[in-house]
Amino acid sequence: MPTDSNFKRLPANAAAEVVIWVEGKPLKARAGESVAAAVLAAGLGPTRTTPVSASPRAPYCMMGVCFECLMEIDGQENTQGCMTTVAEGMQVQFQRGIRNVPEVEDNA
Amino acid sequence: MRNYDLVVIGAGPAGMAAATTAASQGLNVALIDEQRQAGGQIYRNIGTPVLSDERVLGPDYYYGRELARKFSEANVDYLSNATVWEVSDSHLCLSIDGESRRIGFTRVLIATGAQERPVPFPGWTTPGVMTCGAAQIMLKTSGLAPNGPLVIAGSGPLLLLVACQLSRAGIEIAALLDTTPKHNYRAALKHLPGALRGWRYLLKGTRLIAELRRKGVKPLNGVSQLNAVTDEDGNLTGVCFRHNGTEQTVACSSLLVHQGVVPNVQLTRSLGAEHSWDELQQCWRPTLDTFGETSVPNVYVAGDNAGIGGALVAELQGQLTATRIAMQAGQLNAEAFAHMSRALQTQIEQQLAIRPFLDQLYTPAPEFLRPADETVVCRCEEVTAGEIRNLAKTGCAGPNQAKAFCRAGMGPCQGRLCGLTVSQLMAEASDRPVPEVGYYNVRSPIKPVTLAEVAGVHPASESLQADS
Ligand SMILES: Cc1cc2nc3c(=O)[nH]c(=O)nc-3n(C[C@H](O)[C@H](O)[C@H](O)COP(=O)(O)OP(=O)(O)OC[C@H]3O[C@@H](n4cnc5c(N)ncnc54)[C@H](O)[C@@H]3O)c2cc1C
Numbered sequence: 001m002p003t004d005s006n007f008k009r010l011p012a013n014a015a016a017e018v019v020i021w022v023e024g025k026p027l028k029a030r031a032g033e034s035v036a037a038a039v040l041a042a043g044l045g046p047t048r049t050t051p052v053s054a055s056p057r058a059p060y061c062m063m064g065v066c067f068e069c070l071m072e073i074d075g076q077e078n079t080q081g082c083m084t085t086v087a088e089g090m091q092v093q094f095q096r097g098i099r100n101v102p103e104v105e106d107n108a
Numbered sequence: 109m110r111n112y113d114l115v116v117i118g119a120g121p122a123g124m125a126a127a128t129t130a131a132s133q134g135l136n137v138a139l140i141d142e143q144r145q146a147g148g149q150i151y152r153n154i155g156t157p158v159l160s161d162e163r164v165l166g167p168d169y170y171y172g173r174e175l176a177r178k179f180s181e182a183n184v185d186y187l188s189n190a191t192v193w194e195v196s197d198s199h200l201c202l203s204i205d206g207e208s209r210r211i212g213f214t215r216v217l218i219a220t221g222a223q224e225r226p227v228p229f230p231g232w233t234t235p236g237v238m239t240c241g242a243a244q245i246m247l248k249t250s251g252l253a254p255n256g257p258l259v260i261a262g263s264g265p266l267l268l269l270v271a272c273q274l275s276r277a278g279i280e281i282a283a284l285l286d287t288t289p290k291h292n293y294r295a296a297l298k299h300l301p302g303a304l305r306g307w308r309y310l311l312k313g314t315r316l317i318a319e320l321r322r323k324g325v326k327p328l329n330g331v332s333q334l335n336a337v338t339d340e341d342g343n344l345t346g347v348c349f350r351h352n353g354t355e356q357t358v359a360c361s362s363l364l365v366h367q368g369v370v371p372n373v374q375l376t377r378s379l380g381a382e383h384s385w386d387e388l389q390q391c392w393r394p395t396l397d398t399f400g401e402t403s404v405p406n407v408y409v410a411g412d413n414a415g416i417g418g419a420l421v422a423e424l425q426g427q428l429t430a431t432r433i434a435m436q437a438g439q440l441n442a443e444a445f446a447h448m449s450r451a452l453q454t455q456i457e458q459q460l461a462i463r464p465f466l467d468q469l470y471t472p473a474p475e476f477l478r479p480a481d482e483t484v485v486c487r488c489e490e491v492t493a494g495e496i497r498n499l500a501k502t503g504c505a506g507p508n509q510a511k512a513f514c515r516a517g518m519g520p521c522q523g524r525l526c527g528l529t530v531s532q533l534m535a536e537a538s539d540r541p542v543p544e545v546g547y548y549n550v551r552s553p554i555k556p557v558t559l560a561e562v563a564g565v566h567p568a569s570e571s572l573q574a575d576s
């Protein structure tokens with residue numbers, strides 16, 4: 001697991017461990033925490049790039065307000081990672097650029 | 109279809125207290141909240157606290173246990189993980205796990221609390237920049253804390269509290285940058301008599317500052333021109349600012365920002381309830397009667413979304429509004445109501461005495477309310493303050509027209525993180541008061557739901573009871 005995370009786990013009361021899959025790799029998470037927290041704890045990200053300028057973004061408010069934590073969770077695009085609790089076997093993908101657009105013209 | 113006498117939205121101190129009180133008066137009550145557990149923002153995750161050391165979050169957090177316990181014993185239908193995306197004066201729609209249903213009621217109490225005020229400054233979209241509230245949520249729900257050089261910047265009681273909580277957890281704070289404008293201190297003095305009536309809050313504040321100093325965290329006061337510094341790959345490397353007339357940079361990998369909290373008005377706005385501009389708190393709040401009823405009959409508000417008063421006020425307001433509703437539902441006679449409400453109102457007034465002082469002291473610096481032109485204000489659509497100013501100068505009437513021209517407010521956050529700023533920028537650029545400029549029209553669904561989900565809401569699922 002990456003060690004260069006910006007976050008560390010403090011001494012905590014016991015809780016079950018849950019394994020989720022982020023970008024195809026297994027990640028151990030604390031039962032009850034949000035997908036966004038688990039991803040930040042592992043030092044993963046940026047979790048999305050914007051449709052407008054592909055600028056990198058990561059969870060900002062952790063309470064459902066900013067929508068910077070949008071991820072594809074179990075096949076559902078644009079899901080708020082900070083409002084979704086981790087579940088065993090959950091599949092998480094980061095979102096790059098525009099979503100829900102079948103074909104994007106390459107005007108390079 | 110079965111109707112509830114009262115549906116409460118939000119399980120923070122206001123919502124929990126309201127639901128408990130209303131149920132004890134014999135009302136048929138449901139409470140809906142989008143979190144996993146009851147508690148709201150202050151008592152988040154109070155049912156299963158994560159940190160083994162209770163000193164980190166302190167007694168004000170664990171006070172919520174008793175409130176949550178009483179609520180769990182009350183005769184209330186409680187729905188967790190349920191997001192309300194539409195509300196009218198007779199029903200609401202909520203989504204659980206990608207499925208929506210509809211619930212009817214005679215009265216509804218919206219107790220959706222506050223959100224942190226948007227803090228636009230150059231670089232605030234950089235990964236690694238988060239709000240103080242976000243850091244506190246990670247502390248409460250995951251036991252996570254920033255690792256590596258940390259800078260905390262901004263203004264307000266919650267900023268000091270989070271700094272203290274992190275330092276109690278052994279987290280080193282490289283710099284605490286206080287952006288409270290120096291003249292705020294003088295301006296706040298005129299509210300000192302009220303502040304002295306609320307001396308307990310004053311004492312708490314000074315204790316937090318003293319505790320930080322003991323731990324070697326000395327706030328830099330009067331900091332301005334905040335700027336997140338990144339390397340060529342866009343990674344956060346530090347924060348640049350002005351202090352005492354000189355430009356300085358402090359290296360960091362985490363930057364936590366905060367400029368106070370503001371009412372969450374999405375649902376009351378979407379209902380078309382009347383709102384007014386609160387000049388002292390620099391935010392909108394719903395127009396309410398003495399007992400929390402909005403301009404839309406049968407729709408009530410209590411807690412921080414009524415205007416910021418804090419957790420204890422939220423709890424008391426929840427009780428007061430529920431008592432009023434019980435009377436209107438015929439469960440309480442006028443005499444009993446008068447007696448109960450008077451006692452609650454006296455306590456609320458006492459608890460609110462400190463507010464004008466705090467609101468004046470912690471009015472954000474103008475650079476965060478009306479940021480410099482190059483600053484992104486709409487994070488979703490990446491619209492800058494300069495674009496908004498230009499639109500206002502060329503005669504654009506208000507935020508809703510601006511939306512059509514530049515897409516500010518049209519992204520997934522539906523204006524939650526730019527709405528206040530856009531109104532203030534347009535007011536400034538067109539030299540009009542904020543209330544005249546107005547706010548975005550907020551429409552349901554106030555949270556993204558798929559079309560399939562909206563289409564799937566059918567009358568057969570109109571009551572919670574259908575499942576039980
Ligand atoms: C991030 C954050 C951290 C804070 N931390 C502290 C603190 O440590 N100490 C302190 O004194 N004050 C804190 N505050 C201030 C806080 O506003 C009050 O202390 C108190 O929590 C207000 O209580 P309330 O009942 O009005 O609202 P809240 O406690 O905010 O509760 C509102 C509830 O409504 C729910 N909700 C909102 N919208 C919907 C919807 N559409 N559908 C379903 N449910 C919904 C939310 O999930 C939440 O549980 C914090 C505020 C924020 C924003």
Ligand code: FES
Nearest residue numbers: 062066067069082
């Ligand atoms: S981090 Fe802001 S909505 Fe999830």
